[in-house]
Amino acid sequence: MAFPAMAAIVLLLLLLPFADAETPWQLCGSRGNYTAGSNYQSNLNQLSAALPRKASSNTTLFATGTAGTIPDMVYALALCRGDINASPCNSCVATGFQDAQQLCAFAKDATVYYDSCLLRFSNTNFFATTTDNDVLLILMNTENFTESADSMRLMLFTLLNATSQDAASRSKRFTTARLDISSLPTMYCLVQCTPDLTAGECAACLRGFPQLTFRYLDGSQGGRLIGVRCNMRYEIYPFYQGDPMLRIISLAPAVPAINGTPPETPVTVFSQPQPPPAIIRAGPAQEQRGRKNKLWSIGVAVPLLAILLCCITFLWVRRRKKGNVSLQDKAGMDRTEENALVWRIEEKSSGFTLFDLSQLQRATENFSEGNRLGRGGFGPVYKGQLSDGQEIAVKRLASHSGQGFTEFRNEVELIAKLQHTNLVRLLGCCIEGEEKILVYEYMPNKSLDFFIFDENQSSSLNWSKRRVIIEGIAQGLLYLHKHSRLRVIHRDLKASNILLDQDMNPKISDFGLARIFGSNDTEGNTKRVVGTYGYMSPEYAYKGIYSVKSDVFSFGVLLLEILSGKRNSSSHQFGDFINLLGYTWHLWEEGRWLELVEASISKEMHEAQARRYINIALMCVQENADDRPTMSDVVAALNSESVVLPEPKHPAYFNLSVQSNGISYCC
Incomplete structure (x- = not known):
């Protein structure tokens, strides 16, 4: 048997004992019992068959359902953690129905919580309850911080408050976070509300969590507040999948005074990782099954883990040797740089995956044309799906690209170190033989140009959405x-x-094409000008000088394109002017700036608002780099109308116009 196949089988066997290893934390309600064979049980069985599939097929991994009629009507709600995939979600919810009926035998109202999902069913309509959790479960890590209580309270408040605000603002009402502040422990947090809540309802549900944390988890290195409508978990170690969606790098000024009493929600507190037997009640059969499962897990897992580690080590060594041979055979390549890049990735990039070429071939159906999303100067980009269901974008270096490996290395080493909600996330790469491939998170709505430059698509981007895009x-x-x-x-x-x-x-x-600057550097110079004409600042296009102000110029051009729905380089759209910058300046001087705004959004914008955004754009595309604002200035101007904007001078390239005998300079 081939070693990869053997390793896969060993891994599967190793995981079998833990397939049902998630501890259920159940809360049995007091709203009456049903009897075996009753209509209520029949209705409950209908939901147990339908709801797991419904939740796992929803992009938000959330579902509600009802079955039957009053008085035997059953209401059920299922929510899976936002960082898991459809298959484990389906399994978790299905297991929840089974465990709830065993652990809360014949109870009409039951709730079960797991690491991966939660489930509640009841004979009363709890769907309408959106701002409180009805019953709250608190799990407490028994290990405490050794740092001062005040500094830990400030750290926890910062972590919970920032993560809660971010979760409430997202459409899925889910976020993961990491707090990185020197002299303090690195902290990880996850916050989730049911996605049917509005942002305000989610925020209201989470509002009491800091107070409950200080009351029940004060000093604890980790803990969870789990309710049906919203939940939170924090730990000193990463416990969620993937990179954090939010990075927190500064503390709140202070912990605000928390007045009043904690929420009146009934609270049940357990210690982690196992619930106290006196509180979590199970029948003799469940206790016996639990002991057998533990013995089976230990007896099988330990020797198989040793075998698995041996197999992985063997395969890793063999793959490294094979990779080195392939690199040596490749003509014209800088072997030292490629090997060094692989080494740096393997040594330093936690959470970054080195993919096998065969994985990506399967994911993209062997880079089929049907999966191709587009093509850039680097090479084609394909949509793919990994074996766990995760969708990815696969960027394949064109073999004929003369500068390809330089850009590839630059992108891998650079973006792997950058984490921000408005930067695309690099999941990993593949360096195998002649193949150089980057793997990104998949963006289902393509790129901005697909919408703003297409008359049929542009109407789907109203002003509110465009403003979010601009600010992002x-x-x-x-x-x-x-x-x-x-x-x-x-x-x-x-x-x-x-x-x-x-x-x-x-x-x-x-x-x-990105470049890294030192903290004291202000600009760089290159003889090789690369980029896209129309977005290049004049000092870069003509002299090869680039700085942060070069990006500001590109942002200004992009802002005008978003406002107008026109490309900067399409001369036929601007009458006598060959570019959008000259046309904008012409309208600005005549006080007709509102004419620049695309018709589909002009009715949503006030004239003063349109003038302000165009003013910001014109400041960004000033001919002299020193006259352009920094991005700090731009963000401040976008976020506050109290920031006074200077009158712009003429922009770069404004004096290019079209006459009957060709292009000329005017003014």
């Missing part, structure tokens, strides 16, 4: 220029490099 791009650039661990100049910001997630939130992509 600005925040992403501000992070690159100022707040990331590295000071990064993107150098190729344009509409096609702004990807949109399922909620139409923007994510800056394609860092192949």
Whole structure:
């Protein structure tokens, strides 16, 4: 038998004892009992067959359902954790129905919680209850912090408050976070509300969590507040899948005074990891089954784990040797750089995956044309799906790309270190033989240019959505220029490099041309000018000089394109002007700036608002880099109308116009 297949079988055998290892935490209600063979049990069975599939097939991993008629009507709600996939969600909810009927035998009202999901069913309509949790379960880590109580309270408040606000603002009402502050422990947090709640309802549900945390979990290194409508967990170790969706790098000024009494929700407190037998009640059969499962798990897992580790070590060594041979055979490649890149990835990139080529071939159906999303200067991009159901975008280096490996190495080493909600997330890469492949999170709504430059699609982006996109791009650039661990100049910001997630939130992509600056550097110079004309600042296009102000210029062009729905480089759209910048300046000077705004959004914008956004864009595309604002200034101007904007001078490239005998310079 081939070693990869053997390793897969060993891994499967190793996981079997733990397939049902998630501890159920049940709360049995006091709303009466049903009898075997009753209508209520029949209705409950209907829901147990339908709800797991309904929840797992929903993109939010959430479902509610009813069965029967009063007085035997059953109401049920299922919610899976936002970072798991459909298959484990289905299994978890199905197990929940089984465990609830065993642990709360014949109870008409029961709730079970797991690490991966929660389930509640009842004979009363609890769907209408959106702002409290009815019954709250608290799980407490028995290990305590050794740091001062005041500093830990401030740290926990910062963590819970920031994560709760972020979760409430997202459409899925789910987020994961990591708090990284020097001298304090690194903390991890997950917050989730049921996605049928509004942002305000989610925030209201979570509002009492800091007070409950300080009352019941004060000093504890980890804990969970679990309710049907909202839940929270924090730990000193990563417990969720993937990278954190939110990074917290500064503390709140202080813990606010918390007045009043804690929420009146009934609270049950357990210690982790196992519930106290005196509180979690199970019948003799369940206790006996639990003991057998533990013995089976220990007896099988330990020797198989040793076998698995041996197999993995063997395969890893063999793969490294094979990879080295392939690299040696490749003509014209810098072997030292490639090997060094692989080494750096393996040594330093936690959460970053080195994919096998065969994995990506299966995921993309061997890079089929039907899976191709588009093509850039780097090479084609394909949609793929991994074996666990995760959708990915696969960016394959074109073999004929003369500068390909330089950009590939640059993007891997750079973006793997950057984490921001408005930057596309790099999941991993593949370096195998001649193949150089980047694997990103998949963005279902393609790129910004697909919407703003297509008359049939542009109407789906109203002003409210465009404003979120504008502000998100600005925040992403501000992070690159100022707040990331590295000071990064993107150098190729344009509409096609702004990807949109399922909620139409923007994510800056394609860092192949990006450059890192030292903290004291202000500009760089290159003889090789790369990027996209129309978005390039004049000092970069003509002299090869680039700086943060180069990205600001590109942002200004992009802002005008979002407002107008027109490409900067389409001369036929601007009458006598060859570009959008000249046309905008012409309208600005004549006080007709509202004419620039695309018709589908002009009715949603006030004239003063349109003038302000165009003013910001014109400031960004000033001919002299020193006259342009920083992204800090841009973000401040976008977020507050109290920021006074200066009158812009003429923009770069404004004096190009079209006459009957060709292109000329005017003014």
